[in-house]
Amino acid sequence: MPEITVDARGMACPGPISALTRAYRNANNGDVIIVMATDPGFEPDVKAWIERTKNELLELKKEGGVITAKIKVVAKK
Amino acid sequence: MKKVVILGGGGGGAILANLLPREEFQVTVVDKSPLHFFQPGNLWIAFKGVKKEKFLRPLRELLKPHVNFVQDEVVEVDLQNRSVKTRNGKQLGYDYVVFATGAELDYDALPGHRKLLETYGDFYSSPENAEKLYKTLLGMNSGRFVIAVADPIYKCPPGPHKGTFLSWELFSKRGLSDKVKVVLAVPVPHAYPSKTIADIIEPELNARGIELHTFFTANEIDLDNKKIISLEGEELSFDVATVIPPHRGPSYSVTPESVKDGNGYIKIDKYTSKVEGFDDAFAIGDCTNAPTSKSGVTAHLQAEVVAARLQGIDAKYSGRTNCPLITDGKGLFIISDYDHPPIPVRFSKFKRLMEDFFVATYWSAIRYPEFWSPVFKAYFEATDEMIRKGEGW
Amino acid sequence: METILTQERREALEKFLDMLVKMNELGLLDTIRDLPDPEFIGRLSELLMTPGTLKLLDHIDDLLDLAGSIDVEAIKGNMPLIKAALEALSREPKPVGITGLMRAMSDPDVQKGLGLMVELLKAIGKTKTK
Numbered sequence: 001m002p003e004i005t006v007d008a009r010g011m012a013c014p015g016p017i018s019a020l021t022r023a024y025r026n027a028n029n030g031d032v033i034i035v036m037a038t039d040p041g042f043e044p045d046v047k048a049w050i051e052r053t054k055n056e057l058l059e060l061k062k063e064g065g066v067i068t069a070k071i072k073v074v075a076k077k
Numbered sequence: 078m079k080k081v082v083i084l085g086g087g088g089g090g091a092i093l094a095n096l097l098p099r100e101e102f103q104v105t106v107v108d109k110s111p112l113h114f115f116q117p118g119n120l121w122i123a124f125k126g127v128k129k130e131k132f133l134r135p136l137r138e139l140l141k142p143h144v145n146f147v148q149d150e151v152v153e154v155d156l157q158n159r160s161v162k163t164r165n166g167k168q169l170g171y172d173y174v175v176f177a178t179g180a181e182l183d184y185d186a187l188p189g190h191r192k193l194l195e196t197y198g199d200f201y202s203s204p205e206n207a208e209k210l211y212k213t214l215l216g217m218n219s220g221r222f223v224i225a226v227a228d229p230i231y232k233c234p235p236g237p238h239k240g241t242f243l244s245w246e247l248f249s250k251r252g253l254s255d256k257v258k259v260v261l262a263v264p265v266p267h268a269y270p271s272k273t274i275a276d277i278i279e280p281e282l283n284a285r286g287i288e289l290h291t292f293f294t295a296n297e298i299d300l301d302n303k304k305i306i307s308l309e310g311e312e313l314s315f316d317v318a319t320v321i322p323p324h325r326g327p328s329y330s331v332t333p334e335s336v337k338d339g340n341g342y343i344k345i346d347k348y349t350s351k352v353e354g355f356d357d358a359f360a361i362g363d364c365t366n367a368p369t370s371k372s373g374v375t376a377h378l379q380a381e382v383v384a385a386r387l388q389g390i391d392a393k394y395s396g397r398t399n400c401p402l403i404t405d406g407k408g409l410f411i412i413s414d415y416d417h418p419p420i421p422v423r424f425s426k427f428k429r430l431m432e433d434f435f436v437a438t439y440w441s442a443i444r445y446p447e448f449w450s451p452v453f454k455a456y457f458e459a460t461d462e463m464i465r466k467g468e469g470w
Numbered sequence: 471m472e473t474i475l476t477q478e479r480r481e482a483l484e485k486f487l488d489m490l491v492k493m494n495e496l497g498l499l500d501t502i503r504d505l506p507d508p509e510f511i512g513r514l515s516e517l518l519m520t521p522g523t524l525k526l527l528d529h530i531d532d533l534l535d536l537a538g539s540i541d542v543e544a545i546k547g548n549m550p551l552i553k554a555a556l557e558a559l560s561r562e563p564k565p566v567g568i569t570g571l572m573r574a575m576s577d578p579d580v581q582k583g584l585g586l587m588v589e590l591l592k593a594i595g596k597t598k599t600k
Contacts, residue, residue, distance in 0.1 A: 010347070011368035012396040013413040014270035018229035019368075021264040021294060025228060025308060025323075026339070039418045041272055048266040052292045053309055077310055425528045451512030455519040462521050470528060 002028075006035045008042070009066060017045040024053075024073065032058070033071045042067050078103045081387065082161055082171040084151050086113060086136045089362035089376030090177030092446045096384035099143045105169060106140060107161065109150035113139050115439055117233070117373070119200040122207035124214070124243035129204035139443050151178065153330045156358050175383060176343050176352070176360035180232055180324040180371060187227055189298030190320060196300065199319040200240055201231075213317055214247060217257060220316030222248075225262040225295040225305050228323040229270070230340075232363050232371040235402040235411060237261060237321055238269065238278060242404040245285050249405075254286070262293035262305070262313055271419045274402075274411055281404055281424065295320045324371070327364050342366040347415065348393040349386060350379050359383045369396045369415065377442075378457075381450070397457060401432040408432045412460055412470070421469035 006023045008016035016037035023033050035046070043060070046069045050057045059070040079102050083090045086108035094106050118132025137146050149163035154174065161169040182202055184191045194202060198209025214222070222244055224237050233239075241261045248257040261268070261282070267275035268282060268289055282289050294308040298320065305313045305320065326341030336352055338344050343360040344353040347367045352358035361383055362376035369375055378394055385392035396415030401408055408429035413419040422428075442449045463470055475483070493499050526533070545552075566574065574580045 008368065010396070010415040012415050012417075013274075013370055013398050013400070013411050013419050014229065014234045014265075015413075015418060017265050018234075018270045021229040025294060025296075038416075041418055045266050045272070049292070052266070076308070423528070426531045427528045447508065448506060448511070451508055452515045452519075455512070455515030458516075459519045459521050459524055463524075466521075468521065470525060 002031045004031055004033045006033060008035060008037045008039070010038055015039050016042040017049065020046065020049065020069075020071075024055075027073045027076070029073055029076050031073045033073060035069045035071070037067045037069075038065055040067070042069075046071075079172040079387070080170065081105070081173045081175065082107065082169050083175045083177055084154070084161065085177035085179060085362070085364075086110075086140065086146070087177060087179055087362065087376070088116070088373040088443070089380045090175070091136065091139050091443050092377055093175060093177065093361065093380035093384055094144045095139075095141050095444060096380065096446050097387065099141075101388065103145070104143075105145040105147060106136070107147045107149060107151055107163065107169070108136055109148070109164075111135055111137065111148050113443070114204060115436075117436070119204060119207040120236075120239050120243060122204055123198070123200035123210040124240065124247050126211050126215075129208060132204065134440060139440065141444070151327075151329050153332070155332045156336065156352070156355050157332060159357065172357060173387060174358050176327065176358070176364050177362050177376070177380075178327045178329075178364050180326065180363035181328055181341075182322045183325055184322050186323045187295065187297060187320065189300050190227075190322060192300050193298045193318060193320065197317050197319060199321075201236070201319075201321055210319065214244060217248075217317055218253060219256040221258045221260055221314060223260040223262065223305065223313055223315040223318040224321075225293065225313065225318065226264055226321045227295040228321070229264045229294070230371070231321050231324050233400065234270065234370050234372070235400050237263065239401075239403055240319070241282070241287055242285075245287055246405045249285075258286075258288055260288040260290065260313065260315070262290040262295065262307070264292065264294035264308075266291055271411070271413070273419050273421050277409065277422065277424065278402070324363075326366075338366045340366075347396065350383050350394065351386075359386075367394075367396070369413075370398045370400055370411075372398065372400050374399045377446075377453075380446075395461070397461065399457075399460070401428075401435075403429060403432060410460075410470075412464060414461075414464060417464045420464055420467070423470070 004023050004027055006019050008019040011019065016035060016039050020035050027033055054075040056072040056074050057069065058072050061068050081097060081102050081104050083094050083104065083106045086106045090106055091113060094104050097104050112133045113136040115132040121127040122129050140146055147163065147167060149165050149167060151161060152164050153162040159171055161171065161174065184194050194206065197213045198206040200207050200210055224240050226237055241259055245259045248254055248259065268278045269275040290313060292309050293311060295305050296308040297306040299306065303315050305315065305318060326337055326343060328341065331337060336344055336354065343365050345351060345360045345365045345367060350359045350361050352360055361379035363371040378397060382392045382394045398411055398413045400411040402411065404424060406429060407424040407426055409422045409424050410428060411419050412422065438449065
């Protein structure tokens, strides 16, 4: 199961949500995308994105200022 | 004398070439085009009908006389043997090489995209296509004008938004704001990737009756049925449309291949612009994998950093952005850096004036960057202070 | 050269050159030549571009409208009052209790001042009721 890591820590505008949607474009169903971000805005953004795109949020953790989201790609047509 | 070869004479490469002191450096710029194009000009061409000649100048005239200019296309860069090969067979050795060739736009990635471009034009690919888009829009008297985005990492993040506001203004001036619907479709959860900025833009979109679609990543264009289909499974109908294409890094061969990332961008240290694994190679502007906006400001600031570093100064790029977003008569700047998301900013006439000033001084800033350096430095320091204090503007 | 120098342009060029001669005599051309000095431009930029000035300038259109709506004549007419108030403030007045206040109210100057304060309070209060 291919794992795609997106290190969006210390990313200026446009920021981590853009890095995620970009990785999603190149991913396939079954892939796991791991996004790391320091922008606090990423947490509500990734939750909204999961809800709308119907992909699976496997894990969302916050440690020492870093938000890590583990996402399973399931919704691609 | 140290030999510096700069690949690309755009907003980053030309400024860097003109910043390096002639007493210390023998500078050569390689660019396949004899002309330097002020890319933001595409907006004025496509939505205000300004002639493209206003934004094109011979690169030779913009480079200081002592800078060598090789008009040719780069086909191979060998970082291990320190040599650059051009299409016409030239071989350039160097003490330092700087990648500044920009990003490449892929109009063949999305089915139907090239046909869409050829039919209507756009405001990203070239000044000629921008002129074509202007003609298309002038001929549009009703229906839907859609601006969509295929890939969330593209140059000039507020570009589609500027296109939206300026096209609305064009239709409005022609008395067609009730007949033509302007539609903006973006891949992210709100009008702009940063919610802070989206909160400022969305009321302006609503006030003008502009239709906004979020979570829409353009994936396929059906020109016959006039609709755009998204990665997320939705469809948008259009009468005229333009889609910002997927972007990539340089396609010419670079050895070792490992310096390019999965999208072809040159991997650099985001602070020093040093190419990963090499002490004598740098990259600036849109061709790098720097986690910040792809913009002229980035290229300019990185050029200043590389110029300083080549002279032994430990200069660093903070990731600072200053992307302008203009509507009719007002503007704002998107101000962020690697450690801070965008600060809240308001649309104001003053900021719009500042943007007009930056545009008007562009040619001078390329040719005489040393003159404008103190002005830009003061501006960036003042606005950096706003970022540090968490203030808005 | 003849085609470039039309009669109008020749006239304009002559006037422009005469202007340059005058400016040179006044030493202005030397000033203009010496001004674009990176250090000078740097200091000027630092002065004009601070967070404070950028924020102020961002509201320049509103500030100019506001300034335009100010009754300058009224301010001029009341300058003595404004000056007197500032002077009094700089004298660092001592705290006054209820008895001190009673005593002060027998002073005719204070009485006039109090009358003014009442009018002021009335006017302010009126704006709240509107």
